[in-house]
Amino acid sequence: MNGSYYAVIPAKVLYDKDLLKYPKSILLYGHIANLSNQKGYCWATNKYFMEQLGVKSATTITDYLNLLVHKGFIKKENIYKEGTKQIEKRVISIDTGTPIPPDCNTPTTVDCNTPIPPDCKENITSINNTSKNKLGCYVEEFYENNIGMISPFIRDEIRYEIEDWNKINANEAGKIIVEALKNAIGAQARNKWKYARSVLNSWKEKNIKSLSDIQANDRQHQCEIQARYSRKNYGRKPVEEKIPDWNNQQTPKSNNKDNADIKNLIDKINKKTNSKDEQHG
Template sequence: MTDQPSYYSIITANVRYDNRLTDSEKLLFAEITSLSNKYGYCTARNGYFAKLYDVVKETISRRISKLAKLGYLHIEIIREGNEIKQRKMYPLTQSSVPIDAKINTPIDNSVNTPIDANVKENNTRFNNTSINRDRDETSELFQLISKELEMIQSPLKVQQLEQCIESFKTNRSEVVEVAVDYCKQNKKGINYLIKVLENWSKENISSKEEAEKKVKTKRQSSRSALDEIAEELGVGF
């Protein structure tokens, strides 16, 4: 297990006050967010969590399955042939954008003791066809931001980003992707991205072309390129 826990964990309000979850399940969710790397996912195995919380692997498997079923985890299985190489768990920390999902968790027939279908290493994948379109789009953008810029750990930033993203009524993904790419190229983080999106929303930017025009640098002899970009975006460095 190569993941290293962060200094702090996250339990967002929707997880914290969900009475369908036990305290142990909420704590596991927090641990997964703590272990999520810069790409926004955790690869820790059930054995790691079982040892950490002094329970059996099947207990951890049930807890992870429940978190996924309720929309708090997106689980991706990496296979090589019939062999599972890695499991990626993406904690979905959006405060009001839970994802509904159908899960498919087959049982390993080589196990001698029969257990329910939610147990084992959770060969789970989302069936995105049943997910609400807008929620899915916002969730994918959160994953893009976590991958390209930094892991979204602050609940306040989650809320701010969610509001910024949903303020774009048309071509939402295209506009946000341009902003994320710009921030990545200029080594800017989430705080700067929020400023960019807030200003673009106020200026009614509604297409990829309009967004790209905003980040295009125009040379001026009396000002640096960075100063000009800041002016174009409507934010300061």
């Protein structure tokens, strides 16, 4: 910040539970307050704030600004070039309920009135759909529909991954990242994006470049698991069930003499029975 000015950050901003999740959004408020001390407003660009806060993405600055607007802490208004839809400058002020003066063409003492670059155009929504590529929209929509709200930090990392995978396979970059997110959801990981990012890194290390490569890798992984299981059980002696002692007792061999005696007794009984029947007859 310019040392000739000071910035006052109210307690309602400093301790706001939503801003505390993104501390640099609070610092951004301080920079805006500093630049607005003289005129009550400023038109610093995203590039300027990126340099002051050490942020790598202009979109992150946009997200922080929109969060501050949504919370009612600042106001911003785009000024377009006459007869065009191109943004010439963006006027930002601390939201005190006082309208931004219509004559706001006097620059502040800080040299930050460079026109906003084309890739930093803004809208009232947290994400400017016109500036997002199709891949980013596809991945972020899946994330929001299946996991939850995307923080500015995760949004930046998703876009870095998109850039990397777009170089590897432009046709399937978004689908590959979504596949990693599906893995994180299926694994019930606590930090879904951290898990998905580790999966993406492992795929890069394995030189995976497409969805078909991912499927082949999954099949190979299953085969490796099965092979480890087979090796673990290889060479083990089969468990033999112990036969009870009572089952080892041999059936006594039949005695031929006893069988003959039994036959003789039966013959005698039959003869006696037949003899009695003849007498009664």
